[in-house]
Amino acid sequence: MGVLAGKHALVTGGGTGVGAAIALALVAEGAVVTISGRRQAPLDETAAQSDAITAIVADVTDETSVTALYSQARAVHGPVDIVVANAGAAESAPFGKIDQGHWQRMLDVNLTGVFLTLQAALPDMLQKGWGRMISVASTAGLKGYPYVAAYCAAKHGVVGLTKALAMETAQKGITVNALCPGFIDTPLLDKSVQTIMDKTGRTADEARTALAASNPQGRLIQPREVADTAVWLCSKGAGSVTGQSISISGGEV
Numbered sequence: 547m548g549v550l551a552g553k554h555a556l557v558t559g560g561g562t563g564v565g566a567a568i569a570l571a572l573v574a575e576g577a578v579v580t581i582s583g584r585r586q587a588p589l590d591e592t593a594a595q596s597d598a599i600t601a602i603v604a605d606v607t608d609e610t611s612v613t614a615l616y617s618q619a620r621a622v623h624g625p626v627d628i629v630v631a632n633a634g635a636a637e638s639a640p641f642g643k644i645d646q647g648h649w650q651r652m653l654d655v656n657l658t659g660v661f662l663t664l665q666a667a668l669p670d671m672l673q674k675g676w677g678r679m680i681s682v683a684s685t686a687g688l689k690g691y692p693y694v695a696a697y698c699a700a701k702h703g704v705v706g707l708t709k710a711l712a713m714e715t716a717q718k719g720i721t722v723n724a725l726c727p728g729f730i731d732t733p734l735l736d737k738s739v740q741t742i743m744d745k746t747g748r749t750a751d752e753a754r755t756a757l758a759a760s761n762p763q764g765r766l767i768q769p770r771e772v773a774d775t776a777v778w779l780c781s782k783g784a785g786s787v788t789g790q791s792i793s794i795s796g797g798e799v
Contacts, residue, residue, distance in 0.1 A: 548576025549781055554623040556580045556616070558606050558663050559633030561588030563732035564682060567769035568630050568776045573598045575777055577628065580619040582606070606633045606659030616666045625670035628780055631663040632682040636734065638693045638741055649696045656700035661707060664722075668715075677720040678780045681708060682772065685728045688791060688799045701726075705791045712789030721788035723779050728795035729757045731766040763796030 555572045559565040560581025566588075569579045573596045582604040583589050589601035600622050604615035619626065635655045637648055660681050671677025686694060687701030705724055712722040729735060735757065742753035758766050772794055778784055779792075793799050 548574065550628070550777075551576030553577045553627040553780070554580070554619070554625065555628035555630065555780075556582070556619055556626050556663075556667065557630040557632055558582050558604070558659070559682075561585060561592050561601070563734055564727070564730060564769045564772050565630070565632040566592040567773040568632065568682075569599060570595060571770070571773035571777050572628065572630075572780070575780075577780075578623045580615075580623060580626075582615050583633065606631075606663055607654040609662055612662045612666050620670075625674065626667045627671070627674065627676065628678045628680070629663060629667040630680045630682065630776060631660040633659050633663075634682065634684075636694060636697050636737065638697075638738075640693055641695045644696055652696035652700045653703075656697065657703040657707070660704050664707075664711065668720075671715075671720050672718060675719040677715075679711070679715075679720065679722040680776050680779055681724045683708075683724040683726045683791060685726050685793060685795050685799050687724065688726050688793060708791060709789050716788060721779065721785065723788060724791040725772055725775055726791050726793045726795070726799070727767045727772050728761050728793075728798050729766050730772065731768055735766070761796035761798055765796065767794055767796070 555577045557565050557569045560569045561583040569581050572579050578598045580600045581589055582602050584605055586603050593599040593601040602615055602618050605611040664679050681704050683704040684701045686698045687705040690698055708722055708724040739750055739753040
């Protein structure tokens with residue numbers, strides 16, 4: 547049996563990329579997993595890979611939707627033991643051209659979405675006296691990058707939320723941590739690649755090489771590396787690790 551046998555994990559943004567990788571890694575360790583996202587098709591594609599995965603459409607920026615997500619998840623798999631707040635999005639623009647809509651979208655999905663996702667999981671964990679809360683932040687939560695000020699602000703907020711909530715739950719059997727990957731080789735990266743191509747005239751390969759150059763190891767982070775770190779945070783060996791923002795960046799930060 548896996549180290550997470552009998553645990554119910556909920557992963558937002560679980561249909562593609564890092565979220566899908568985390569969901570499958572948790573299943574491999576014995577957990578049953580609820581994945582959510584705004585699009586049914588990617589969720590179904592990931593859920594088809596294991597009978598232990600249940601897919602539910604939800605919008606993490608909407609409190610009513612998040613409440614319904616947890617209600618449906620509990621009806622299938624029982625109380626939530628592990629939550630991974632992974633849903634996110636990135637938009638870029640020079641600071642002087644960021645309008646309030648851009649700013650609000652970045653805060654809504656990358657920060658408010660994390661808040662709502664973690665808060666809804668807390669009662670189950672307090673009742674059990676055990677829980678693992680993980681947010682997928684970014685190296686943008688640890689340093690600044692040009693042209694993504696709103697995204698950086700939201701991800702820095704996730705790091706602050708992680709530290710505060712960890713202190714509130716430190717004596718309650720719950721750990722709260724953030725994963726901070728650098729540029730990850732996922733479909734989301736394609737948007738950054740396209741932006742570089744549009745603004746600089748570089749080819750796709752040249753754009754990807756430019757993004758990988760920020761990693762001292764000279765490569766893009768793989769989704770499985772983030773997933774493996776998430777699994778470790780759920781293990782007994784990480785029971786004293788809380789309030790941390792773990793850089794998965796090849797030494798960038």
